[in-house]
Amino acid sequence: MSRPGRGGVFAAVLSLAAGVLTVSGVTAPPAAALTPPVGFTADSLATYQTNGIVWSLAEANGVVYAGGTFTGVRPAGSPAGGNTTSAVNFAAFDAATGAPTGCSLSFTRSSGTSTVRALAVSPDKSTLYAGGYFNAVNGTGANGLVAINTGNCTLRPGFAPNFGATVRALDVAADGTVYAGGDFQSLNGRTRRFFGAVTAAGAVTGWNPDVDDPGRTLKVTPDGQNVLIGGDFFTVGGTNSHALAVTSAASGALTRAYTGNFIPSSAVIKDIITDTASNGWYVGGEGAGGASFDGRLAMGLDTFDQRWRDTCQGATQALRVYRGVLYAGSHVHDCSTMGGFPNQVRKHLTAQSVDDPAMLGWLPDTNDGIGEPVGPRALTVSSRGGRDFLWVGGEFTTVNGVAQQALTRFANAPDTGAPSVPVVSLSAPRAGEVRVSWRASLDLDDSLLTYRVYRDGGSTPVRTMTGSSLFFSRPQFTFTDTDVVAGRSYSYRITASDGTNTSALSPSFSVTAAASSSPYAQRVLADGADLYWRYDEAGGAFAADASDNEDGGVYMNAPSYRSTPSAVAGSAALALNGTDEYVYSDRLHHYTSPTPYSIETWFRTDTGRGGRIVGYGNNIGSAQGHTSGISDKLLYLTDNGRLTFGVQVGSTSSRPTVTSAASYNDNAWHHAVATQGPSGMRLYVDGVSVGSNPTAGNRSYNGYWRVGGDAMTNGWPNRPTSTYFAGQVDETAIYPSALTAAQVAAHHDLADTPSGPGDTTVTLTPTEDAYVNSVAANTAYDDNQLASRGTTAYLSYLRYDLPAAPAGQELKSARLTFRTSSDPTAGSADSHTLVPVTGAWTESAVTYNSRPSLAVTVLGTISGATAVSTDYAVELDAPALGGALGSSYSLALTSGGTDSLRIWSSEVATAAHRPQLVLTFGAE
Known part of the structure; x- marks a missing residue:
């Protein structure tokens, strides 16, 4: 299409x-x-867990620090409530083993719920700063921010800034200045609305962005000249700049404001990181609604301008760059606003190049977990023992489908x-x-x-x-x-x-392997179908596309496969229960109105509840039962059995339709084709036009084709009681053009003329086979090869139980298919003949000396079977075999030449290598 x-x-x-x-x-x-540039495997490593939310992570010297709202830690694999060691809102772990270190500090407060919301490490890795909502650490008074010596896990004395409310964000400059953001409006008794900074000694600095709503994240630029801030705010120093701003590291004055709708008013900024290798900084947003900002921004450190914007929906919480890849914690579920996948099941960990927001193939996953819930909340990268580790913290309770709470980690190797x-x-x-x-x-x-x-x-x-x-x-x-x-x-x-x-x-x-092609299928393909589901699978979840476009489908909820009778002879049908069974395309499509297209299918039903037979929608099918919020290009049956073709015009409520006058819920097969193009909409049933509408436009969006059911809003005319179709479908095709009336009629007529009208093909494997050798004249050879040679004679015998001809049919053709063996001498330049056996023999007893007599009639001649391990076939005299139908029949493989032919027998392990007799019956 x-x-x-x-x-x-x-x-x-x-x-x-x-x-x-x-x-x-x-x-x-x-x-x-690992597909480059992905740097971490998706294999989660055994890691200790917390019993609550991890809000922040930091690392220093091979140790990973976790801050949050929790009271204990437990080993990987331990269920909630068991084997827990006390750890109050803070824990430290060996980056390489995932086990706790000896660093144990308890962050508490006398009233309210204590929490650690922010962690940051000094550039020299000697000091860890922890911020949050607490007034004591290990019983020592502290109000919102402490400094911890990483070497011995002790509080640094004399550092005692006093924050008026929760600290949510921290970063440390090269000169030791500690920048903070959060809910506070005072710092050491001085007015600092939502952002403020202290020296390494804890004294308040002059940095004062003075914003009007809470700060959630900040980052000092690598040159130390500016501080990037993000949060809920709308003004910085009285100047408009919603949720994001660049401020002077000395004063907090605006260096760069972001106004207009750069960050929509319904969004806040949750994380900012910098990356000197790409000379960039990266921003994660959380918003509400499709027009908000939930994704990621790539910005330049030189100009502070935007490089690219990812507008996927899913509340980005945490970011980290590792070797040119931006890793994100979110719950991404809809990328339709940037031309990507429409709304579907949430994914919580993703990766994209720092140069391009296209999603990379790194998709380990968590669940949403407890709390809001949103899944991951924090990321950090740590190195230890020559390996690099990506640590993930949050409110999740599973990782890759396995129970694991709040913490997990991934390594740069090995991939298992x-x-x-x-x-x-x-x-x-x-x-x-x-x-x-x-x-x-x-x-x-x-x-x-x-x-x-x-x-x-x-x-x-x-x-x-x-x-x-x-x-x-x-x-x-x-x-x-x-x-x-x-x-x-x-x-x-x-x-x-x-x-x-x-x-x-x-x-x-x-x-x-077929002897000829289906005229119906070949005509569908010749007329340009770029999705063609024939429903010939015997089971499983995969519906193969017969077109060269290779748009495979997925069977949902195990419909009834190989249903009979089918609409087109030689192909099976699919039966659907009208409740939850359907097929959806496995690949994202995009339609731009008024691009022409055609929908074609066969259907058979006696339902009185109607149903959606074929349609296009904006949601992928899934085991979670997701249905589409947007759908059009529908072919559906009304409750009284009338066939309707409908589209939605743009995003309006207009839904023009074409509906048949006749009803088709008569339990007979019907051929339906719906077309739309410059001349409008047209509906055909059983090769004949049954109605038209001049509407040439429809709705443009990314989506997926579905057969058998999806959501339908109440705006659809004569909306059926059931939006799922109960009945059979067959030969569904989608075209990138509007089929002509002549093409539609030809397709309908060809359904009655399959390859070999009414032909029946029977494939037989020998009931017995053996060969004899004149050099060992009294030896019976019942093994996995047969042989033929004139001198130092080899002869072979095969017996088949021939069926009687089907009623009203006769034997039209017969062939023997075989495969030369892997023996180096298996191929033969000589001719070998197949003749009827007239004497008696058995597989276990026949020898050269007891060999049966043969007829002089030649049933077929093998020539050119010169290669080893190769399939060959020889046509046999059908009339000669026709007289033996319904009986056991033997034939011999003989030669008068000097070059032996060796083929696999019925004893070979691979069934497809065995000699097979293929009989084709047709009308008398």
Whole structure:
């Protein structure tokens, strides 16, 4: 489909989603353990936990300090309430082991709830400053801020500033000045509204930004000349500058204000960090509503101008830069405002380059946890023992789905997490082809993975390729195997690797290579379908896209697969329960009105509750049951069975529709096509136009196709009782053009003419097979190979139980498919013949001396089978076999030449390598 308008910061991600990186048949560089520039694995390490919220983290000399609202710590794996050691609002941990050090300080107050909200370390790492809401530390009086010697974990005497309320933010300049922000309006009895500073000795400095609402974060610039401040405020020194400002480090006077709607009035700034390597500073925001600011800003340290803006929604709480990557703690759930994924399940830890806000493939996760809840609250990086660690603190209670409260950490190596196992779908769309499709795997710290395709149980891949995926866009990959023989069955398995860790093999699935193509399917593809779900999977969660656009789908809640009868012969249908079963596209789409498109599907139902058959919506499907807040381009059935095609015009309440006069809930298959283009909307049923509307426009937004159900607002005309469809669907396709009436009629008519009208194909494996050798004339050879050679004679025998012809049909064709063995002499330049066996024999007893008699009739001749470990086929005389239908039938493999042919027998371990007799029956 047409996808213009993909500009902006998510262009790289959307190009991935649109298939730019999801190549079929292109071998890319191998994956690495971590996809650059990601620096940390997503494997959480064993770390002590707290029994409450961690608000702040700092590090010095390989020790990580945590401040918050908690009373104790416990080992990783210990449940809440058990094995707890006292730690009142403060704890220190070995960065490399995650275990507590000997540093133990209790932050308390005589009334109210004490808490440590801010931690900062002096540039020389000798002093840790802790701020919050407390009036005693280990029983010694302290009011909101203390200095701690990192060498011996003792309070520095004489440092006793007095803050009038909670300290929420701290940073320390190279000259020892301690800058603070928070809820206070006085410092050492002097007026300091929400921001103030003290010397290393605790004396108040002249730094006074004088803001009108609380401060939440601050950072001294690397040159020491300015202090970057963030919070709730609207003015700085009486001048407008909402939530963000650059102030003089000496006086607090404005260096740079941010006015207008730079930070929307509904947003506050929660974190600011600097990074000298990128000459940048980075800002995290928390807002309310889609027009607010919940994401991240990249700013320049030279000009203080914005470099880029991430407007994803999800309340950013904490930031940290490590080797050119900006790591963030938030609960990101909607990036539609910047051309990214629409609203879906929350993710709490993300990464992006300092140069580009496009999301990187690093996605360990926490839950929201206790408190507000928002998940992570603090990040810091610490080094110890030659390794680097990213520490995360917050209010979460799980990490990567495992119970772990308030603290976790990740290292720069090693990566031990394997990608998820690929989910595979097989099809045989054309003669001489098997199409192996799979849903991209997911690895929490690797977006680029290497896939290896194995055929028929082999240990050497027949295809190796790489491709990228992210949690909101897991594209389909496809390998087309052309080294196949019609009528022969082949099995495939796939692994995914990040370069270090490899998934388990996918389950083995088999498919029989087709002798011809489906005219219906080929016409759908020829007319340009760029999403085509045929629903031929036998199970699982992956719906393969038969088009070259590779827009795979996800089956939700296990609908009934392989439903019969299908709408198009040779293809199965999908049955949906009308309650919670549906299919959604696994890749993000973008539509810009008035781009033309067509929706096509077959449906069959007798429901009296209606239902949404096919539609487009702004929310990805998920196990959490997410439905779309925005939807249009709908094909739905009303309660009385009338078919309706509707769109939404822009963001207005206008929802023009086309509705059929007839009802179609008659339990018969019906072909539905809805088109919209410059000439407006048109609805076709069973190849004939049933109505039109001149509306050419619809709603432009990022979203996903769904089949079987999604939300529908009350504004839709004749809204059905059920928004989920109860019935069967088949052959759903989406086109980037408005199909013509002639194309629609042709599709409908071709459904009655599948490949070989009414053909029945039966594939048989030998009930017995063996070979004999004149050199060992009394030996019975019942092993995994068969052989044929004229001199020093080898002969082979195969027995098949032939079925009777289906009613009204006769045998039209027969072929023997086989695979030469791996023996170096398996291939043969000679011709070998297949003839009927007229004498008696058994697999276990036949020898050269007791070999059965043969007929002179030649059923088929093998020639050109010169390669080893290769599939071949030979056409057989169908009329000659036709007279033996319904009986046990034997044939012999013979030769008059000197070059032996060796093929696998029915005893070989790989089923697809066994000699198979393929019979095709058709109308008499």
